[in-house]
Amino acid sequence: MEKVIHGTRIVLKKGDITEEDCDAIVNAANSSLMGGGGVDGAIHKKGGRIIHEECLRIRKEEYPQGLPEGEAVITRGGNLKARFVIHTVGPVWRGGNVGEGDLLFNCYMNSLMIALRNGFSCIAFPAISTGAFGYPLREAAKTAFSAIRQFLEKNNGKIKEIRMVLYTDEAFRIFSQVFSEFF
Numbered sequence: 001m002e003k004v005i006h007g008t009r010i011v012l013k014k015g016d017i018t019e020e021d022c023d024a025i026v027n028a029a030n031s032s033l034m035g036g037g038g039v040d041g042a043i044h045k046k047g048g049r050i051i052h053e054e055c056l057r058i059r060k061e062e063y064p065q066g067l068p069e070g071e072a073v074i075t076r077g078g079n080l081k082a083r084f085v086i087h088t089v090g091p092v093w094r095g096g097n098v099g100e101g102d103l104l105f106n107c108y109m110n111s112l113m114i115a116l117r118n119g120f121s122c123i124a125f126p127a128i129s130t131g132a133f134g135y136p137l138r139e140a141a142k143t144a145f146s147a148i149r150q151f152l153e154k155n156n157g158k159i160k161e162i163r164m165v166l167y168t169d170e171a172f173r174i175f176s177q178v179f180s181e182f183f
Helices: 038-047 049-061 100-117 137-154 169-182
Strands: 002-005 008-014 024-029 072-076 084-089 122-125 161-166
Touching (some): 008 169, 072 100, 137 169
Parallel strands (some): 024 084
Antiparallel strands (some): 002 008, 072 084
8 A cells, every 4th residue: 555645755565674674673672772572672673783783873872771761763774675774762651641642743753854964765664663562563553654744745746755664454454444534
């Protein structure tokens, strides 16, 4: 499923984000930046030592207490097809009334701003916070597309392609439904 919005091609697809060939993929990281389960573990494993070393440096020099929820940082992609990885820490779902929406919105917006500052033409996102962090898929999709829409309204065509790479059939189905409602 795809559509061109404000000069940017938005693509929804079912797949493995570690296989995406674009300027940057987004890692749904934990605050330690040291890898974990799900997308985070897969990216660290496939990307290799370079990602781990750069994350260690970021922790030491910039975020000794860990990367806060909603923030984003960039490393090289190591052995991945993507040249770079943008790491962002999504919120843990706590019922939706303690700022989770704003934090998730910031994950997408801050990742897009890093892509913009680096002159990237293509960025690929997973469904941030919907795995171990328990964020409901429909709510996550609404927040993701709200951030993307707002970004595109202000940065018309500056990023040529934004991909949502969804790992499960259920995530693809729900994100596709919400995508149709938003665009």
